[in-house]
Amino acid sequence: MASHRGWKICATVTGILFITILVVLVVLFLTVLKIKEPDIVARPVNLESYEVVVFPAIKFNVSIGILITVKNRNYGSFKYDNSTALISYRGKVIAVTPLKDGTIPSHRKFNITASMDILADKLLFDSNFLRDLRAGVLNFTSHTTVHGKGSLLKIFHKKATSNTDCNISIIVASQSVDSACTTSINF
Incomplete structure (x- = not known):
């Protein structure tokens, strides 16, 4: 039972980390890295x-x-x-x-x-x-x-x-x- 709970925590933390990285990348591409007019x-x-x-x-x-x-x-x-x-x-x-x-x-x-x-x-x-x-x-x-x-x-x-x-x-x-x-x- 404890190992099953550990997998849930690990999956949740990994999912939150993945979503956070994805949001940061989207924000970067829409603001700082956006292609601008020369x-x-x-x-x-x-x-x-x-x-x-x-x-x-x-x-x-x-x-x-x-x-x-x-x-x-x-x-x-x-x-x-x-x-x-x-x-x-x-x-x-x-x-x-x-x-x-x-x-x-x-x-x-x-x-x-x-x-x-x-x-x-x-x-x-x-x-x-x-x-x-x-x-x-x-x-x-x-x-x-x-x-x-x-x-x-x-x-x-x-x-x-x-x-x-x-x-x-x-x-x-x-x-x-x-x-x-x-x-x-x-x-």
Whole structure:
């Protein structure tokens, strides 16, 4: 009879311990270890090179640098796929550059950089280009979409898509650039 009672106590203690561990693990996965959105910030773009010649022939070559910082706030890695960055002038795509895929380890920050060359042949056929060039300000927009997924223990995965849009103004006289960027993340 005593050994039967000992087995009941042992089974009860084991069951309570198992339930306690299970509750602690569920709470950890729902709070601390929950897959969170990465912080994705687009930095203002910079002008890497600039050349405008109007006479004897129009020549306009600009190289713009784009910097996107991704901060992985998770306890697992964040892997992003190959993507592209686009620059448009008055709704027409004038420059495209690929962004290579990569993986960001847990609690790390990673910079995705790209250099985009805008060449005159894409702009010369736009009737607004010469008018904007004479006015001294060329306005562009850039759009970058980054697809990726966060993982935890290589078991739990959550997909994310980041869209970054920038308004870029190139001031011709000072050869400077002014930009404002916004980022949205969809999980």
